[in-house]
Amino acid sequence: MPIAADGARRAGGAGAAAAPTLAATGLSKRFGGVVALRRADLALYPGEVHALLGANGAGKSTLVKLLAGIEQPDDGTIEVGGAAMRFASPHAALAAGIATVHQELSLFPSLSVAENILIGQEPLRGGHWIDAAAMRERARVLLAMLGATDIDPDATVGDLPLAQAQLVEIAKALSTDPRVLILDEPTSALSIAEVEHLITVIERLRDRGTAIVLISHRLGEIERLADRVSILRSGEKVGEFPPGDFSRDRALALMLGEAWQERQTARPAEAFAGRADDTILHVSGLTLAPHFADIGFDLRRGEVLGLAGLEGQGQKEFLFALFGLFRRGLEGVIEIGGRRLLPRRPRDAIAAGIALIPDDRKTLGGFLGLSIAENIAITVLGSLRRRLLISRRAEADLVDDHIRRLGIKCASRAVPLGSLSGGNQQKVVVAKWLARREPVYVFCDPTRGVDAGARGELFGVIRELAAQGTAVLFYSTDISEFSLLCNRVLVFREGRVAGSLEGASITEQNILDLSFHEAAHEAA
Amino acid sequence: MTAPGKTARIGTGPAPFAARLGPAARRMLLSYLILLLVYGCAVAVNPEFLGWGTMRLQLVQATFIGLIAIGETFAILIGQIDLSVPWTITLSAILSTNLAAVYGHQWIAFAIVIAVGVAVGLLNTLGVFVLRVHSLIWTLSVNLLLQGIALVYTNAVAPTTHIPGAARALALGNVGFMPAAFLVWIVCGATSILALRAMPFGRSIYAIGNSPAAALLSGVPIGRVTALIFVISATCAAFVGLLLSGYSSQAYLGMGNDYLLPPIAAVVIGGTRLSGGEGGYAGSIAGALTVVLLQAILVTLNISEGARQLVFGAILLALALLFLKRRS
């Protein structure tokens, strides 16, 4: 029974009287030395929406991967319709009737929308030839169900903005008419209207008897849709709310553990208290079609400026463009320390004084096969040179110093980066820039997939950087982080700045309002 | 965050040798074991391999392959490869000996070697780094182009039979009891190992090979490193061309064709991953010696040209199956 926003109980739904469609017991999974999931249980009943709540790194995506057949559990069992199953591959899970909407979309950029939606189940003529017309029609029907009538089934997926791509991903999962539908962050880029449509579809599926798993950070959506809620923290299931018995406060407390206390006592964000004219980075009229247009701001030394908004509104592209990752098309003005800059490659930006800590640290930020020392020293190889060779001693001094300063937990500086935990890897990525003393740091979703403890430490690093006069640009897909770190927040919407918030007015609600509307009071 | 400043070492710090005793180092040691094994087989097949006379020949042959393997090791470490080697060798041999004879000065031969090396290296860099063409396909095309140039040149200008004395001395002469060529290899090889282990250049190579995207984002000068690698590779090949002409006292069309597969086999046997980022030149040295001994064994066993090719391909494939799995 879902809990309506106003707290009233509604009758209906098959509920726990029926046998579970899917029962997972004792699921455990470790990756290398890290335990991602430990003895997790999950029971999905037909006609019920089961929500999974948990902070980053709590194990939600691991659980999803086990259910979808992408990974195999080290321990534990999965039963579908009473029969024990072993999903050796995603194909097996799909065959068992489990469809997944992935957070990292599983689409093919070069194929059309229709081809993506119906991949693997293309309608055939004469048993062999792909019936393109029928495929287009079926795709149209599925998209219409989601209210996405403006998406052309023949459009190339790679050209679509993120919100439309998300809808295609959802349509793809729906096309298999699944018994179990798993939705992993399906609404992170969607507009209000699109979210409403999706909610209607989910409710309709629920009424038809589909078992649904919903993972979302938006407690509002959870409260509207979910019958049952399970809470994960640090890889373990720490609580379950049966139908009709959900409490937001208790859920947050379970989700965050100790960090909950911190959140309770957290001070509201503070406006920048330094010299207003101490501008280190000046941006005005920055445009890069089709990703963003007319972005402008002044960033002062020691200030932390956040870029918020729904996913896919141009924040990431803006930060990448600032770092010189777009080879052409960038227009506008960028000034660092008074010098003009229009970077065409990262080396330009680095020379001007910008450091980037990217989101995908596995392949973008760090060299997993190289040692910690080699990772940290990579930006200053020239200065470590004595005559022709790298001085081991100078390198050791530098690296050890940074390991200390950032509190990186490692056996020695010679171990490969890949053997560290996610949070420590991220710290190494930060460390390599410290040696260069760049005045501007850009953090691009640094806490994605990082657990709560490491996140706290990373925040400490950012605060310390700001305290020492570094200017920080901060982007995160977790809306709760902005009030913890930023002095000011720019909210992006469709490639432009929809509004800005300062100090105490940086709240989740204000950010959400600006993400969806130009100003809070504007009607739809 | 604690205050910055001089602090105690973290852990015991790596000893210079133990630092590299990861899987890459183990592969390198394995390559020397393979070398010993193959040497054992060679001796079993023909006891003359225990003698200095035969071994001296093998060392010189290994020098040629080993010098080319320097460039190939560097290229493979950053995830590329250089297949323009065969006709770089031939073209350089023909051009350098011819022009030295025409103008009557020996040093011209060495100048041509460098010129060819730089030109071919930059041409390869153009395709691989600027135009983003897969290095294997691009360098094969360059190889074809060089073949054409060599043909045009030898058709227009009758090739000379005069080989510069310096080339002959390097290829055939001795320093003490050591072949001069082998000494050249030792010097170049040591420099290469040092460069990879302890120079910014080498560090950049491993970074690029490990993750080109991360290297880009860390400010590593990928273009410059790539250009230097291809220039080194082409120059080594060009130099080997001159040496070969000194060794056989002639420069003829197609003399480089036997030097396409063996250096790559040497690098792979030596433990360097073909996908880049892992390995080093120390293993390639063992690989070069192994390849040369393998070739000698096959010749002694009177195996036909086709069978030799087949055996080499099969050995390389077996190594790839055992040691070079793709990620995922």
Place this chain on the structure above:
Amino acid sequence: MKPPETARPAAPRRRGRIEKHLGPVSCAIGLAVVIGLYALRQPLILSPFGLASLANVSVPLALAAIGQTIVLLGAGLDLSIGAEITLVNCFAATTMQGSPLGIGGIVVLSLLIGLGLGAVNGLIIAYGRVEPLIATFCTSFIYGGAALIILPRPGGTIPAGFANALTGNWGILPFSLVLLAAAVLLAWIPVFRSRLGRFIVAVGDDAESARVSGLPVRRVEMTSYVLAGLFAAIAALFLAAETTSGDPTIGSIYTLNSLAAAVLGGVALTGGRGTAIGPILGSFLLSIILNALGVFNVSAFWQDCIEGLILMVVLGLGGLRLLRGGNWLTVLRQ
């Protein structure tokens, strides 16, 4: 509720679809131009004999290019396709004359060998998990060596009946084109327009998405190499008919040229993009250009140079197309 007018600068919505057809269309235009220039210089080229000779030169490359395209679409690479052609060619040349199995039997056997060679590649790559580059590099030496063992020097014989059947004319229509059309209609198009074809393209576009979507990635990869072997065998048989003998070096140029023809026809070297007709048009264009050099009095000595340059230009153009992407990270992803 109608979504609000987007403030974002409009994305070029049809870019992906236009790009797909750019290759084949430019090839068709190029073909018309080159044949036109050729005909101006040598009008006889438009006679039945002239057209047949153009076709005979282009068809084997077209077959090889189709085989290579199947692999390229799946983000693979077949460097052994030339060696596969060589091996089957030498096999046919040494067994066809006077074989108890008859010509037809040897033809079938040759096709089976081609499938087998491709299967070996497929097993090593899809199940042995070796990089396609290394795997096919190695097998190219294995297959090439085997060809040399079977036929150390050009020789062998091909029965005249077989040779004429594939290389003759029927009025203005060369038999070689009939063969190509048969291969295309009976094998290439059925693969391209089937689920298997879509799966190959999907795997080439994003292998991880393919796995997560439940596609049998390994089986798809394996099949693409098997099919490449099949087309290599067909090309080999045609070459045998054309030269009425075998040659252990005959296939070597086809590896590089099949890649160039595919790229010319708009197939992406990185996988996931290509049309059915592109590689065919590309091969015709490439072969005719190379063939035309002789007519324009280009000395034979310059031919390698020019061929190398053409290859470099074609490949470079393919690379430039990738560079238009504008984002360093996508360029690096290669």
